[in-house]
Amino acid sequence: MTRTAVGLVLIVICAVIEGLAQIAWKTASMRPDQSRRWIALGAVAYGSEIALYTLALTRVDVSIAFAMGSLSFVAVAILSRLLLGERINWLRGAGLFLILSGVALMGEQA
Amino acid sequence: MAADPPSPAPDRHKLPTRLALGLTAAIVLDTLVQTIWKRAALTLPPDSAGDPAAAVRSVLGQPLFLVVGALIVLQMVNWLKVLDDADVSYALPITALSYVSVAAVSALWLHEALTPGRIFGTLLILAGVFLVSRTDPNTLPAR
Numbered sequence: 153m154t155r156t157a158v159g160l161v162l163i164v165i166c167a168v169i170e171g172l173a174q175i176a177w178k179t180a181s182m183r184p185d186q187s188r189r190w191i192a193l194g195a196v197a198y199g200s201e202i203a204l205y206t207l208a209l210t211r212v213d214v215s216i217a218f219a220m221g222s223l224s225f226v227a228v229a230i231l232s233r234l235l236l237g238e239r240i241n242w243l244r245g246a247g248l249f250l251i252l253s254g255v256a257l258m259g260e261q262a
Numbered sequence: 263m264a265a266d267p268p269s270p271a272p273d274r275h276k277l278p279t280r281l282a283l284g285l286t287a288a289i290v291l292d293t294l295v296q297t298i299w300k301r302a303a304l305t306l307p308p309d310s311a312g313d314p315a316a317a318v319r320s321v322l323g324q325p326l327f328l329v330v331g332a333l334i335v336l337q338m339v340n341w342l343k344v345l346d347d348a349d350v351s352y353a354l355p356i357t358a359l360s361y362v363s364v365a366a367v368s369a370l371w372l373h374e375a376l377t378p379g380r381i382f383g384t385l386l387i388l389a390g391v392f393l394v395s396r397t398d399p400n401t402l403p404a405r
Binding site for chain 1: 302321377
């Protein structure tokens with residue numbers, strides 16, 4: 153796998169981790185009795201994301217990496233649908249599709 | 263004695279100066295964080311992934327990472343103030359303009375390529391973020 157491909161994979165992983173961190177913090181607000189645990193989990197996730205994103209930046213242009221980071225919008229939407237029961241209507245789905253299309257194009261440009 | 267005339271109703275569609283400044287700061291800070299982070303990452307040894315200890319030493323020895331950390335804290339403080347004055351569904355798509363500013367600044371300062379494909383990809387993402395922000399921000403039933 154080329155260095156650039158590794159960088160792109162790292163960015164996708166960062167997006168998923170960010171999705172999990174956002175879900176953790178949302179859960180913290182929904183379950184006040186367990187909020188500290190969920191906030192700590194979110195903070196650990198963000199810490200991991202920072203380390204991986206730094207590694208990704210050694211392999212990919214920031215204009216690509218930052219734009220592809222918008223995959224986190226997609227990750228958050230899917231994870232919140234699966235884990236929290238939040239809904240994705242057609243407009244949100246269309247927006248997520250555009251983001252995915254843009255990310256795919258940026259990945260190809262890397 | 264005649265009553266004072268009623269004061270004119272505030273124009274809800276006019277962007278308050280404080281909010282405009284906050285949103286501008288959000289975009290500027292986003293751009294600075296990303297481009298300085300990239301500049302700092304370029305100083306890391308090529309085999310950072312295979313030698314985490316060396317990577318951590320490099321990070322600690324590179325002042326630019328401290329600058330990034332400070333800017334991220336500033337970003338969070340500013341964003342909280344923006345959210346005091348605006349809905350997140352209003353503010354978030356505006357800050358997505360930072361995708362454009364990061365591409366422009368990285369082309370000028372870091373000499374990254376600005377190809378038609380990258381421009382189009384950025385615009386697609388911008389459009390997607392805008393559409394997502396137009397949806398109902400709360401789809402869960404009220405507790």
